[in-house]
Amino acid sequence: MNAIAGSNAVKIRARGVTKRFAVRRRADVIAVDGVDLDVEENELLAIVGPSGCGKSTFLYMVGGFLEVSEGEILVDGRRVTGPGTDRGIVFQHFALFPWLTVRENILYGLRERKVAEAEREATTAELIALIGLRGFEDVYPKQLSGGMKQRVAIARTLAIDPEILLMDEPFGALDAQTRTVMQDELLRIWNQRKKTVLFVTHDVHEAVRLADRVVVMTARPGRIKAIIDAREAHAPDAANVRESPEIARKVNEIWEHLRDEVALAQRQEAVSSSGRGG
Amino acid sequence: MARLGVEAFRYAPLVLLVIAWELAVRYGVISPNFLPEFSAVAGTLWALTLSLELPENLGISMYRQAAGFSLAVVIGVALGIGMARVRAVELAFRPLVTLWYPVPVVALFPVLVLILKLGDQLQITVILLGSILPVILSAYNAARGVDHYLAWSALSMGTSPERLLWKIVLPAALPGILSGIRVTLALSFVLLVASEQLGALGGIGAFTLSAGENGFYTGMFAGILTIGLVGFVADRLYLALIRRLLSWRDEE
Numbered sequence: 001m002n003a004i005a006g007s008n009a010v011k012i013r014a015r016g017v018t019k020r021f022a023v024r025r026r027a028d029v030i031a032v033d034g035v036d037l038d039v040e041e042n043e044l045l046a047i048v049g050p051s052g053c054g055k056s057t058f059l060y061m062v063g064g065f066l067e068v069s070e071g072e073i074l075v076d077g078r079r080v081t082g083p084g085t086d087r088g089i090v091f092q093h094f095a096l097f098p099w100l101t102v103r104e105n106i107l108y109g110l111r112e113r114k115v116a117e118a119e120r121e122a123t124t125a126e127l128i129a130l131i132g133l134r135g136f137e138d139v140y141p142k143q144l145s146g147g148m149k150q151r152v153a154i155a156r157t158l159a160i161d162p163e164i165l166l167m168d169e170p171f172g173a174l175d176a177q178t179r180t181v182m183q184d185e186l187l188r189i190w191n192q193r194k195k196t197v198l199f200v201t202h203d204v205h206e207a208v209r210l211a212d213r214v215v216v217m218t219a220r221p222g223r224i225k226a227i228i229d230a231r232e233a234h235a236p237d238a239a240n241v242r243e244s245p246e247i248a249r250k251v252n253e254i255w256e257h258l259r260d261e262v263a264l265a266q267r268q269e270a271v272s273s274s275g276r277g278g
Numbered sequence: 279m280a281r282l283g284v285e286a287f288r289y290a291p292l293v294l295l296v297i298a299w300e301l302a303v304r305y306g307v308i309s310p311n312f313l314p315e316f317s318a319v320a321g322t323l324w325a326l327t328l329s330l331e332l333p334e335n336l337g338i339s340m341y342r343q344a345a346g347f348s349l350a351v352v353i354g355v356a357l358g359i360g361m362a363r364v365r366a367v368e369l370a371f372r373p374l375v376t377l378w379y380p381v382p383v384v385a386l387f388p389v390l391v392l393i394l395k396l397g398d399q400l401q402i403t404v405i406l407l408g409s410i411l412p413v414i415l416s417a418y419n420a421a422r423g424v425d426h427y428l429a430w431s432a433l434s435m436g437t438s439p440e441r442l443l444w445k446i447v448l449p450a451a452l453p454g455i456l457s458g459i460r461v462t463l464a465l466s467f468v469l470l471v472a473s474e475q476l477g478a479l480g481g482i483g484a485f486t487l488s489a490g491e492n493g494f495y496t497g498m499f500a501g502i503l504t505i506g507l508v509g510f511v512a513d514r515l516y517l518a519l520i521r522r523l524l525s526w527r528d529e530e
């Protein structure tokens with residue numbers, strides 16, 4: 001499968017990326033197997049795949065939180081060796097610092113980077129307005145709903161203005177209605193401040209709604225099975241990407257690729273859990 | 279006002295117990311040779327307070343308790359987090375902690391007397407050695423249990439790996455550490471009194487023991503009441519402090 005991009009500038013380049021995990025008294029588990037992928041600058045690229053297919057593992061390697069076992073990941077042509085402020089990350093379970101208020105959470109990265117106070121305050125105020133949480137500045141995360149927490153997590157990441165936004169099933173912990181609202185919110189923010197977004201999800205519909213291109217991964221060991229262009233399914237009016245026959249058609253097209261992999265992943269899970277039980 | 283009423287109601291069983299104590303002795307259910315009346319104990323407590331005998335001994339004890347407890351907290355937190363974060367520290371101290379766990383420190387008292395001689399240093403050492411484990415274990419477990427997504431988030435926002443300890447591990451582990459310290463606080467009072475009764479120059483434990491040995495029973499019970507009261511107040515103050523420090527915590 002040709003995953004190499006065409007004319008636009010490549011922001012993230014993965015070549016032969018493989019991740020093996022050592023398992024005690026068993027053969028190594030290969031989570032990600034030889035992934036080649038180019039993500040273009042300012043592209044919103046979604047990765048879908050069955051659970052356990054290594055899509056989050058791949059994202060963590062781009063983030064520099066996990067080391068690659070083989071191959072390499074380049075960001076702007078430089079090899080990733082660890083986490084960096086050029087790559088912000090948003091997790092499914094928010095990972096807000098519970099001992100800091102909303103404002104302090106958003107300020108965190110700015111303080112760590114020793115941004116001048118006036119600029120810090122201006123950026124924070126602007127972001128709180130962007131995510132619609134005015135009036136909640138001095139509240140602790142425990143007092144927020146899931147959707148609000150994820151808004152804060154996104155704002156906290158945007159505060160350090162990373163060129164790349166890594167999102168690990170960011171709306172997976174939210175209820176269906178909040179999820180739709182947050183998807184629109186993300187599109188709005190992404191249209192305002194262009195960034196390269198790598199978005200991991202198991203929700204095909206979400207991937208088609210949001211992404212320029214959708215990468216379909218196989219069951220473990222995770223490889224790239226297909227890359228589908230979703231742009232043609234989006235209405236030209238960005239505010240109206242919601243439901244359309246094109247979106248449904250794209251979802252079906254992706255689902256055709258995914259169906260066998262999901263079945264395989266479920267068999268793998270059944271085998272490994274019965275193995276644990278015995 | 280309503281709150282005050284609820285508080286009063288919560289301590290009602292205690293008041294009933296005191297009344298029962300007073301009446302039981304007064305009407306001969308319990309022999310006054312075995313247990314003096316509460317009113318007599320309270321009177322002695324007051325007299326001993328005015329004569330400064332009780333405050334002076336209490337002062338000596340509180341100094342020992344504060345020193346032993348503070349040392350246990352500082353060293354225990356440092357060791358526990360060190361063991362959780364640095365492999366070498368864990369390898370060096372884990373066997374010691376495991377071996378130390380079941381040893382009753384009071385049993386080592388004669389040895390400690392030989393080494394340290396009588397004096398504040400003896401009680402401080404007993405409290406330190408006997409109450410440090412809950413701090414070490416809670417700090418160790420809390421630091422190990424810190425959600426790695428928090429650390430990853432901080433790293434991606436520019437926190438260096440060296441600063442992670444201060445910025446993320448310590449605040450995230452604080453609830454666990456503070457609950458371990460509460461156990462240590464209670465233990466430190468037990469060890470204080472026990473070690474003062476085994477051998478000490480002054481202190482509330484030594485005072486209580488000698489009052490009992492000399493047949494000064496109201497004095498003995500006054501000492502016991504004082505110890506109980508101080509321990510209780512210390513625990514309440516500590517709980518209030520925890521609540522303040524952890525107001526951000528999500529209690530489900």
